[in-house]
Amino acid sequence: MDNPFTSLMNPRSIAIVGASNNPMKMGTMHALSILKDGFDGKLFPVHPTEKVILGLPAYQKVEDIPETPDLAIFVIPAAAVPGLLEDFGKKGTRRAIIITAGFREVGDDGRDLEDKINSIAEKYQIRFIGPNCMGIINTEISLNTTVASLTEKPGYLGFISQSGTYVTQSLPYLRKHGIRFSKAISVGNEANMNTIDALEYLGEDSQTRAIALYIEGIRDIPRFLEVARRITPHKPVIAQYVGGSKAGARSGLSHTGAMAGPAHLYEGLFRQAGILQIHSVEDLYGHGWTLATQPRLKGNRLGVLTNSGGPGTAMANTCEMGGFEVPPFSASLQEKIKPLIPPHAPSGNPVDITFNLNLDVLATEIPRLVMESGEVDAIVLHGAFRYGFIEAIYPHIKELANNAPIEDILSMMPSDFESPGKLPHDYGIPMTISSFFDSDDDFTRMYHENDVPHFDAPEKTARAMVSMLQYHQVTLRQPYTQPELPTADPEASAILQKALKEKRNALDEHDAKKLLKLYGIPVPDEYIANSEDEAIHSAEGAGFPVVMKALHHDILHKTEKGLIGLNISSAEEVRQTYRLLQERAGMDVPILIYHMVEGSREFMAGTVRQQGFGPAVLFGLGGIFTEGLRDTAFRVAPLSLHEAEEMLTDIRGWRLLGEFRNMPPVDMDALARLIQQLSFIPAMHPEISEIDCNPVIIEGSRPVAVDALIVLANSDR
């Protein structure tokens, strides 16, 4: 099936309702953008009274338009949208952009109105973006339907935003930073076409070399993941998520009606999808542009070139903290560099040329030597500027220079403006540039024109390169292969059905582990005893020392209630413990007995269902560290085995998985399989709302789930 964005982004004719001849009205601004920014298709204004709008014939009714427009744009009061949408449906138009706000984001009335336009769209097979959006930009055909003007040549960064501002208010900002869209899409309320459709479209779009996402909430997490997984191995995707806090979620809801989820779930989703997560729109643009323009990294060796120690040190420090190495240059490379810089200036990486009026040394000669050397995979460079600096000192020197214009002084610093910007592509080595001078400076402009990312602070320049490294790591991941889900085990279903019938909130521990065992999750061999003698017999069968637990589906938090006996080593202790547990439980309860699993490393694994997110699987430190450290990684269920493996080392305490204080390394395959199996269960058993295996003790190197809780979906818990 074709992605509906393909036709929406490439109309040959457009109708707009809401434009007039008043230049300060929104509708007019949208129309002017279409008219003035180079779109060579047709534009048909629709207006109840005007005959001519912006020099074009205007049509009183949709039916009067002399042909069927490919796309209709609405910039009219919300109440008027349904009627006109119906008119366009009848006319045969199948794509629309609804700029108008006042739908779901404003509450119940708006939600009804949104439902109404949805059903009209369905009736006529209309696909639309919005409502409550800013429209689209397609630089490939010079089409701009937003309110700001777009004067730049086509670019490479694809942008999808749940905020219209980021494709309108920010256009002048982007121009000054040399950043250019391929396509930009403001998705608004996503009543019909959404972020995921847009992502899929840009994933296939050959003009788009990297994709940036501004997200307040994703509606269909599994499909988002599926689409992103296909794109990220060959095209970088970078995302900002702002719905993870209470205030962010509330604000997003009133902005575009987006349903947010907790920050940690989105963090896991992005990691799983191979999407780089950043935390500001500035980085979304700047890192997105870097990913879109620079040759792919091949390793993590970084060269740092500078005209000043401070920025050089800061860039080296930031990049090393982000995973780069900054290797000292070889003696032979340094021998080539030394003649170009002052006698005592550092040549060993960073190279610091210090004060030097010959800018070609810094901008061209040294980077070329370093790129040719094969000793680095990337370069960050600070201090290539000319006009900006001369302008800054001009008030001081102009008298001495007989008031010569700045341009004459510049001619004393002849510079090559051809080579520096071409270096990254000539050598296939990415480069980012730092200086405190913006596009007023001629070097800055040169870098902009050559698509070499330029930042106004050394650390930003460095962090953009760190994003290149993070994407490099994404490309090194094993390809995703869809796991084959087992079919639901009839015995497992029977356990669940029985519990549901008995209106339980949760399975008892024994049933929970039985169910897990059916799916191959390692649990202890367990015995149930209903008398002291049975208990002793069971304990002897299990082998001392044993664990004894009061077993009842209503008993949670056994540890806190003293309903667990650990390390029980003799028949006599079994007998005493049996009595104690009965007494503490305050009722006759069966006793669960198993051979005690010993190991000092305790993890936890489980599944949750979160509103607005769907089933997720989690893994983290267990036992008392569960709440104490909250060191937990999340993923969307189900997982491939490799995804489960990646998740293991996502926790801060990943070193505990290795060889450790006389303990053997954890059997990573067994642990990954345990998590993968858990991740399958929510899909097979929708009647389960939550699984909590805690602790999963590492016995020797082997993980064993010694406690398990399975909460049922009809439960309030």
Add this chain to the structure above:
Amino acid sequence: MDNPFTSLMNPRSIAIVGASNNPMKMGTMHALSILKDGFDGKLFPVHPTEKVILGLPAYQKVEDIPETPDLAIFVIPAAAVPGLLEDFGKKGTRRAIIITAGFREVGDDGRDLEDKINSIAEKYQIRFIGPNCMGIINTEISLNTTVASLTEKPGYLGFISQSGTYVTQSLPYLRKHGIRFSKAISVGNEANMNTIDALEYLGEDSQTRAIALYIEGIRDIPRFLEVARRITPHKPVIAQYVGGSKAGARSGLSHTGAMAGPAHLYEGLFRQAGILQIHSVEDLYGHGWTLATQPRLKGNRLGVLTNSGGPGTAMANTCEMGGFEVPPFSASLQEKIKPLIPPHAPSGNPVDITFNLNLDVLATEIPRLVMESGEVDAIVLHGAFRYGFIEAIYPHIKELANNAPIEDILSMMPSDFESPGKLPHDYGIPMTISSFFDSDDDFTRMYHENDVPHFDAPEKTARAMVSMLQYHQVTLRQPYTQPELPTADPEASAILQKALKEKRNALDEHDAKKLLKLYGIPVPDEYIANSEDEAIHSAEGAGFPVVMKALHHDILHKTEKGLIGLNISSAEEVRQTYRLLQERAGMDVPILIYHMVEGSREFMAGTVRQQGFGPAVLFGLGGIFTEGLRDTAFRVAPLSLHEAEEMLTDIRGWRLLGEFRNMPPVDMDALARLIQQLSFIPAMHPEISEIDCNPVIIEGSRPVAVDALIVLANSDR
């Protein structure tokens, strides 16, 4: 004693060596800055041949200068510095700025030269900054000795930098961002006057309202801490440290010869000192300017005002993640706001005015209502702009507007440029501003002129406000009181002397704990047994269960070598364990016996001496989590009790200190005292290089150091 910076920053007469009439020479640029930027004292150029320099009489020799200059500035080759410094010494000049590079930062030769100028300075009681620096800026007397021009009025941000670039190359950047220095000091190699002197000076300087530090390494950590502690309760200090990585440390060394220390030690130092740490020079400027200009925060309730949902959501999210609350506004406040904004626009915080040509609503009326309400302690605001946006749409609308100039169109949007910038000070409520429009925009310029910080991205605006909150938390700390160090205990000294005499690397565990006990650190009561029978007797004395350990000062890593027996419960077990330990030790060793301390929470505490840093104390998760989680906080020793308390909750696992799974809360006072006592030991016993108490087990609520290692300073370990 007067701070030498007071006179260095306020000379009435300056001599400069190295200026000529060539405007492209460094020395000339420095002189031009002094001449052209408004300094009204005298300037005496010294030059071997020229008679007139920059219109001033030049002197061939220092002795020819008609009076004694207060300050001498050197911009000449390194080799010429000592002779001329001596000349100025003879002339009576007592302050100097040595711009010249090529000293310690270039290696041994440079180090010799630096020693030479140091001894000349000492001989003549000259205090100087540099070498290898860019000089100073004192806007209070319009004195600028750097190479870039400074055209702005005096500001409030004090800046101290180990990179000259950050007070020269960046001046045009600062101008465009509306940021103004009070004083700026480039300290270079710090051969004589250093960052700490500068910090002390700016701490006392009434023009300076916040201080920003760019640091590659601090030479005297205890003095830095002492000075910062005095300043931060009443004046914000913010710092960037770039020496924490391998590459950062190497680069800093070749830049200014700075000796760096690990990032985590500096992080602890800054927290202890009440200094806010940031990670880019951009934040150093932007957050520094915010702290310097905005009224102090009084709480953490934030109002978010915007003309667009995306930036509003992003600001709310960033601020909440940083510790702010974004409380929904009261019904009565919302009733006042609603008439000002479109019917369905959000009024509940964030307030989103959406598209509106009346900018006074966003910039003045709503912030005033919100400030008057008493419902917030701070405001972040996105979207007050006019010229920038009109300029952006002008290419589209100019024809419709009959090609009227932009200014005519602006007159259709009359705006109050008086009130908005005054709001923070009128109401004593801090405010930061976001828009994508730079100083080309008239609103941006208005905010600049009124010292309201303006950022070109919503998240940056939000993060600057988070720095305000962090400083607010600094001001809430208990005042620092200097702890009284105990005198060295003679018995402790005797233990150490004996071990040193025996040329041991470390104390044995028993001696180590004996020493710690002498300083009030809780350790188990211990017994030493030299035979099986003694062992049984001791165990019975200690009370079962006991721990038995092979005791020898050369035995480290006892756990790994199986030289510890835990949970020994009977005389027979004591006997078996005794034999086993002897066998494993492979020699006759005494056995250490104590009653087993039980508890599931294990921490670690200790002291280290790190080159370039001095004695530090550490606290963190212990046991197997020491290396597995590396969750450790550091501080400079010795600590006040309150500093020790603050340190406890600095670790990620701080929740483990509270009431937890049926365990009582940890006795924080006892734990803080344990750490404080440890922090005293390095000062009393310089013969100790390292103390490692791991684990410190929490028994009930009480911490007990059950293992201890004390490494001696003469050891290679």
